Amino acid sequence: MQLLYVRYLAARPVDEIQCVTQTRRRHRCTNVLLSPGASGGTWRLVPATATSGQLALPAEVMAIYDLSGLPYAEQLRWRAQRCQQHAAAPTAADLAVAAWEPFDPLRHHEHIRTRLPTRARPSGSTGRTHRAVGW
Numbered sequence: 235m236q237l238l239y240v241r242y243l244a245a246r247p248v249d250e251i252q253c254v255t256q257t258r259r260r261h262r263c264t265n266v267l268l269s270p271g272a273s274g275g276t277w278r279l280v281p282a283t284a285t286s287g288q289l290a291l292p293a294e295v296m297a298i299y300d301l302s303g304l305p306y307a308e309q310l311r312w313r314a315q316r317c318q319q320h321a322a323a324p325t326a327a328d329l330a331v332a333a334w335e336p337f338d339p340l341r342h343h344e345h346i347r348t349r350l351p352t353r354a355r356p357s358g359s360t361g362r363t364h365r366a367v368g369w
């Protein structure tokens with residue numbers, strides 16, 4: 235996943251990334267970031283390089299879920315890992331830590347997919363076992 239010019243490995247599939255906010259009843263918010271009506275990203279094939287200008291082998295491409303087309307505030311919402319409801323409530327406490335891990339093409343090689351997912355927004359059973367950098 236790419237947001238704010240940084241590639242991250244998400245802990246969950248794109249459509250299962252859950253809001254980290256604590257609700258008034260002290261439970262974790264169960265909303266997902268990619269809620270109906272929320273603008274999502276686009277799957278793209280990009281060179282599987284590190285961020286600092288390493289040369290990639292020609293065959294080394296990978297699918298990423300690119301959020302860089304979204305407005306800045308939306309990208310901040312994704313990185314803060316808050317649902318649309320809680321993005322508007324900055325005083326609400328976070329119950330969990332946002333689970334973004336900076337993506338490393340070597341360390342996270344097993345999550346690299348060289349083809350785009352067959353559906354832009356995976357739902358249902360297909361793709362649920364994969365993490366967001368793949369499909």
Ligand SMILES: [Zn+2]
Nearest residue numbers: 253263317320
């Ligand atoms: Zn929430």
